[in-house]
Amino acid sequence: MNIYFDVDDTLVTWDHRLRPHVHAVFERLRHDGHAIYVWSGRGKRWEVVGRHALGPWVVTCHEKPLEDHHAQLAVLGVNPAPDFVVDDHYAVVRAFGGYWIAPPRLPFEQDQQMWRVYDAVLRCVAHRTAGHHSDLFIARWDQP
Numbered sequence: 560m561n562i563y564f565d566v567d568d569t570l571v572t573w574d575h576r577l578r579p580h581v582h583a584v585f586e587r588l589r590h591d592g593h594a595i596y597v598w599s600g601r602g603k604r605w606e607v608v609g610r611h612a613l614g615p616w617v618v619t620c621h622e623k624p625l626e627d628h629h630a631q632l633a634v635l636g637v638n639p640a641p642d643f644v645v646d647d648h649y650a651v652v653r654a655f656g657g658y659w660i661a662p663p664r665l666p667f668e669q670d671q672q673m674w675r676v677y678d679a680v681l682r683c684v685a686h687r688t689a690g691h692h693s694d695l696f697i698a699r700w701d702q703p
């Protein structure tokens with residue numbers, strides 16, 4: 560799948576730290592054959608990709624549509640279309656399907672949200688393999 564990650568409060572914290580387990584989960588996703596993209600409502604965040612050494616796993620950066628999400632993909636040149644998004648804003652997850660991630664919380668070291676992302680990706684693949692292509696897959700951090 561083409562998996563799109565939001566930046567602020569998804570991959571990085573309010574104080575610009577990288578969320579725990581990002582590298583390990585990105586490695587697993589790539590190993591499983593997925594393509595990882597980074598997008599943000601604040602534009603193409605190459606500085607974040609560079610600062611946290613995410614380049615080896617990330618195909619490219621895009622600007623994320625903040626409204627009218629599907630129509631704006633073409634306007635913003637977002638290609639390919641996302642199959643699965645990870646975002647702390649539910650509107651984006653509702654538009655494309657994916658995992659609604661909880662913003663990082665203290666104690667930071669106990670944050671396991673990236674592994675919840677990985678689990679949701681596995682469940683989404685199983686969901687689609689079972690033939691549910693037309694159903695939007697949505698997993699939420701507040702659900703088991």
Ligand SMILES: [Mg+2]
Pocket residue numbers: 565566567568569646647648
């Ligand atoms: Mg965000």
